[in-house]
Amino acid sequence: MLSFYLYLGTAVLLVGIGGLGLWRGPELLRRILALNVIGAGIFMLMVTLAYRPVMQGEPADSVLHALVLTGLVVAVSATAFALALLGRLLTRAD
Amino acid sequence: MQAWLLDYLPLLIVLSSLLPGLLIFTLKEQQVALRTFLNLLGVTLKLVLVFLMWQGVKEGESYYYRIAFLPGADLILQADALSLLFVVLSSVLWLATTIYAIGYLEHSPLxxxxxxxxxxxxxxxxxxxxxxxxxxxxxxxxxxxxxxFPLVVHRGTPQSLAAGRRYLAYTLSGGLLLMLGVSLLHLLAGSPDFTPGGYLAPLLASGSILLQVAFALLIAGLGVKAALFPLHGWLPQAMVAPAPVSALLHAVAVVKAGAFGIVRVVYDVFGVEVVRALDLAWPLLFLAAFTILFGSWRALAQQDLKKRLAYSTISQVSYITLGVALLGPLAAVGALVHLVHQGVMKITLFFCAGNYAETLGIHKIRELNGVGRQMPMTSLAFTIGALGMIGIPPAAGFISKWYLGLGAAEVAQPWVILVFVLSGLLNACYFLPVVYRIWFGVQYSAWPSPQRLSSRFETHWMLLAPSMFTLGLILLMGLFASTELSPLSWSELIVEREFSFDD
Amino acid sequence: MFPALLLVTLPLSAALLMLLWPRFARSLHVTVALLSVPLAGYFLQQILLHGEQQWLLGGWSPLLAIRWQADSLSALLLLLSALLHLLVSGYALAVQARDRLPAAFWPLSSLLLASLQALWLARDLFNWYVCLELLGMVAVALVTLSGDKALKPALNYLLFSLFASLCYLLGVALLYAGYGALDLPLLAGQLEANRLNAMALLLITLGLMLKAACWPLHIWLPAAHAAAPAAVSALLSALVVKGPLFILYLVWTELAPQAFWLPASYLFALAALGALLFGGIAALRTPYGKSLVAYSTVAQLGYATLALAFVLRFNLPEFVAALWLFVLAHALAKAASFLAMGELQQTLGSKQVSALKGASQTMPLAMFAFAVAGGSLIGLPPSGGFLAKWALLLGLWQSQQYFWLLVLAVATLLAAAYVFRVVVLAFDRAEPTAPDFAPQRLPQYLALLPALAVWAMALFSMPLLTLLKQEL
Incomplete structure (x- = not known):
């Protein structure tokens, strides 16, 4: 059970770090990264929540796993899109 | 006339000017003949239709047209004696103003x-x-x-745009207040048809505060257009509009819409009994009396002819409100007949002011010296109109003021008669010097910018004819007030119908 | 089932095909836009005939499957989206050569339509997340179509949108942890009023309010909507911000425990107050034409938020009706005003409001469209905006919210002020135009179309209210 809370705490911590980074800014790249850290925290939270105690013989919640996978795909494409935009913005600024 | 067509008569009367108007928008600037044709077609059609309706209403027929609109509140067009009074006034004066405007705007853009x-x-x-x-x-x-609004800003000058902004600020706020009031009443009583004697009497028992609030909202909303003090600020400034617009605004369209609305609200929504029971008439009465004196007083100080006429309008329109607020049948006759008489007289005065401005470039009152010899017809019309405004017989204004005075005596408010006398004196003070200058003043400089608009008349015939037409109306309405066709008889008919419920 | 599925898959697959065969992108796009409208109309008719319908996609059990559900409101929104999409497509076709609209517009706007239609149909918290994310990214991509100057606002929009999605996702994860379901009807009525749920709902609300540009979370909107090409701005303001609002409404009325309704209503009312006042003031002060229209969107969304606040507080049918009538009227009016403003700016060659001097003479049609649409934004009868305001007024009188009546009056005057700020300028004397000045007529007519539609709306108040299942 301890490890459950450890994971949970880490997830919360990640969301917090990401939120702080997003808030502080101001560089756009930093904000994009911060969003990714928040995303990682949320996905970790979801994975942790999918945990079921082994003794009861239940498998972990596969719906949450599926959601995390979907979320990862969305997050990766969103990050790629944001970076591409940032790249265009920076080349133009030069 | 087919029976099914009669059902659509109220709608047709609205459409007879709406459709030509929409068509005119699509015309090119150079298509003068077609535009004039469409204008006159609309006017003629409307007059014919209104005549048909008038015949019907006189014989007690009712016209009713309904389209679904809001839930519980359809769009209803109907003709009763009161609406017909206003319809006839606006259609007839529209005829005069359209001809005037065609002449006035010849060769001007847009x-x-x-x-x-x-x-x-x-x-x-x-x-x-x-x-x-x-x-x-x-x-x-x-x-x-x-x-x-587009008519007020038509010239596109900085002054007219400023006037337009102000006009919108006032009228849109007024519309908003009216909307608040209408929605409150809709919630309290639904939106039934206008009923002689009002439809709110059953609500009296269940509390009066909301009804008073609704009345205040409605009157404030209508008071903006009726230029009740302190909501009159837009009117003098709106003078920058072209003369036919001022004429229409002052005589028929805008200020009369406000006054007519007050008549409707007091007689057909609240009803005299409810207004009396809620003590609503007093504030309106005082406000109207004050506006009458205030408008006349301010008119005295104006040196610009159109400005003086504008303040005079503020004063004169409040006669209507005052007559309504007196809540007696004779005062009501006076108010309704004044609605018509003031319209015809004021439009004549504005036509004349426009004639002076267009023909000789006269805007200031001191420039009018001796204009009577140069433009006798216009000056005659102006004189009769001014005398009518003061209330001197045989012009039409005398009739309405007489009835208003009788009405005040009837409900035992002698101080109102004092207001009438005082205002009449002020009217004389601001109109008679103008008339004196016109006929007896000595011209001390050349006309500001004289133009030769006609070889046979003193000015363009399209400017002269409408003023002669309305001049004729003033005299006819004054001289033949007791005949069956006069606005006076019609107003008596309306009042008979409006007040018959409490006999 | 079949028409609903087609409404989503048709634009989706068309968008993918457009990427494969860019040469046919335009014709494919137009075909889909043309097909979507009768399809949505047919679907609405089916819903009216047979009542509410729902499907579990793939035939899975409710716990696993994605639920689609369509009531008359969804069907109405589907039809509205299809119609406006068709209109904007027509506009884009008419101006693409002149405005050098990139070819990417065609697949992207089809994708936008697909994600919106899916959003109106879905009744599943996670499916909504995917729709929102897709909608957000496509919207950002569309904003960038107007070139380099739009990059900064677009990136800003993207960051806000991503953050909002993450907030929403976190809230959904917390709810799932408690109840093990994502399906709206399964969750409905289950939620207790505990702290975890409060947290989850707050996160979801925050995310959705950010995406719906509710004040004070609207700061990304004016720049993004003003920078986008006119056709895109019209889509974004008319439709895209309404998606999250729709979810917000369903989450609060169906999911949230009643104990939370009152505090939530205060939150929404506060947001509405800020939006109505500050949005209106900002629209009054901005020097740029399209920013004015964009701030007007912020202000107008305040009406919808206000209606939502009072739905939660008083549960009167007037407020529900007002909410959706505002959404419909604003969608039409805003599409018209953005297209008209875009047309004016493009033809007169300046972004400044002051460049519109004399526009009633140089470009009477577009100016007329703007003014007519503005009339609905102000709420003048008989426009759709008036109908919505009428419903709101009746509700406010009935629940004796006199303060809010005052707010509504001030907001109306502000709207009148910013609309007539443009209109009065347009009645100024026009500068002489260049001899080659030849405004295109077709795009102006297209801008006029929704403006006229919104004025006709009030004449169909009864059928509309029947569709919304509300009575006044």
């Missing part, structure tokens, strides 16, 4: 836009007159604002 909105403005006025319930009234009241 005429398609002007005549388009001009027609929309009359459609909105007529719709407002025919409105059968408060929601329909509100609709046309707002449309009237939208249709008149």
């Amino acid at each position: 005429r398609s836009r002007f005549f388009g909105y001009f027609s929309l403005c009359v459609s909105a006025t007529v719709g407002l007159a025919l409105a059968g319930n408060l929601v329909t009234f509100l609709l046309f009241y707002e449309l009237l604002t939208l249709a008149t």
Whole structure:
């Protein structure tokens, strides 16, 4: 059970770090990264929540796993899109 | 006339100016003949239709047209004696103003836009007159604002744009107050048709505060257009509009819409009994009395002819409100007949002011010295109109003021008669010197910018004819007030119908 | 089932095909836009005939499957989206050569339509997340189509949108942890009023309010909507911000425990107050034409938020009706005003409001469209905006919210002020135009179309209210 809370705490911590980074800014790249850290925290939270105690013989919640996978795909494409935009913005600024 | 067509008569009367107006928008600037044709077609059609309706209403027929609109509040166009009074007034004066405007705006730019909105403005006025319930009234009241605004700013000068902004600020706020009031009443009592004697009496038992709030909101909303003090600020500034617009605004469309609305609200929504029971008439009475004196007082100080006429309008329109607020049948006759008489007299005065400005470039009162010899016909019309405004027989104004005075005596408010006398004196003070200058003043400099508009008449015939026409109306209405055709008899008919419920 | 599925898959697959065969992108796009409208109309008719319908996609059990559900409101929104999409497509076709609209517009706007239609149909918290994310990214991509100057606002929009999605996702994860379901009807009525749920709902609300540009979370909107090409701005303001609002409404009325309704209503009312006042003031002050229209969107969304606040507080049918009538009227009016403003700016060659001097003479049609649409934004009768305001007024009188009546009055005057700020300028004397000045007529007519539609709306108040299942 301890490890459950450890994971949970880490997830919360990640969301917090990401939120702080997003808030502080101001560089756009930093904000994009911060969003990714928040995303990682949320996905970790979801994975942790999918945990079921082994003794009861239940498998972990596969719906949450599926959601995390979907979320990862969305997050990766969103990050790629944001970076591409940032790249265009920076080349133009030069 | 086919029976099914009669059902659509109220709608047709609105459409007879609306459709030509919309068509005119699409015309090119150079298509003068077609535009004039469409204008006159609309006017003629409307007059014919109104005549048919008048015949019907006189014989006690009712016209009723309904389209689904808001839930519980359809759009209703109907004709009763009161709406017909206003419809006839606006259609007849529209005829005069259209001819005048065609002459006045000859060779000026953007005429398609002007005549388009001009027609929309009359459609909105007529719709407002025919409105059968408060929601329909509100609709046309707002449309009237939208249709008149482009006319006020027509010249596109900085002053006219400033006047337009101010006009909008006042009238849109007024419309908003009216909308708040209408929605409150809709919640309290629904939106039934206008009923002689009002429809709110059953609500008296269940509390009066909300009814008073609704009354205040409605009167404030209508008071903006009726230029009740302190909501009159837009009117003198709106003078920058072209003369036919000022004429229409002052005589028929805007200020009369407000006054007509007050008549409707007091007689057909609240009803005299409810107004009396809620003590609502007093504030209105005082406000109207004050506005009468205030407008006359301010008019004295104006050196610009159109400005002086504008303040005079503020004063004169409040006679109507005052007559309504007195809550007696004779005062009501006076108020209604003044609605017509003031319209005809004021439009004559504005036509004349426009004639002076167009023909000789006269705007200031001191420039009028000796103009009577140069433009005798126009000056005659102006003189009769001014005398009528003061209330000197045989012009029409005498009749309405006489009845208003009788009405005040009837409900035992002698101080109101004092207000009339005082205002009459002030009227004389600001009109008689003008008349004196016209006929007996010595011209001390050349006319500001004389133009030769006609070889046979003193000015363009399209400017002269409408003023002669309305001059004739003033005299006819004054001399033949007791005949069956006169506005006076018609007002008595309305009042008979409005007040018959409490006999 | 079949028409609903087609409404989503048709634009989706068309968008993918457009990427494969860019040469046919335009014709494919137009075909889909043309097909979507009768399809949505047919679907609405089916819903009216047979009542509410729902499907579990793939035939899975409710716990696993994605639920689609369509009531008359969804069907109405589907039809509205299809119609406006068709209109904007027509506009884009008419101006693409002149405005050098990139070819990417065609697949992207099809994708936008697909994600919106899916959003109106879905009743599943996670499916909504995917729709929102897709909608957000496509919207950002569309904003960038107007070139380099739009990059900064677009990136800003993207960051806000991503953050909002993450907030929403976190909230959904917390709810799932408690109840093990994502399906709206399964969750409905289950939620207790505990702290975890409060947290989850707050996160979801925050995310959705950010995406719906509710004040004070609207700061990304004016720049993004003003920078986008006119056709895109019209889509974004008319439709895209309404998606999250729709979810917000369903989450609060169906999911949230009643104990939370009152505090939430205060939150929404506060947001509405800020939006109505500050949005209106900002629209009054901005020097740029399209920013004015964009701030007007912020202000107008305040009406919808206000209606939502009072739905939660008083449960009167007037407020529900007002909410959706505002959404419909604003969608039409805003599409018209953005297209008209875009047309004016493009033809007159300046972004400044002051460049519109004399526009009633140089470009009467577009100016007329703007003014007519503005009339609905102000709420003048007989426009759709008036109908919505009428419903709101009746509700406010009935629940004796006199303060809010005052707010509504001030907001109306502000709207009148910013609309007529443009209109009065347009009645100024026009500068002489260049001899080659030849405004295109078709795009102006297209801008006029929704403006006229919104004025006709009030004449169909009864059928509309029947569709919304509300009575006044």
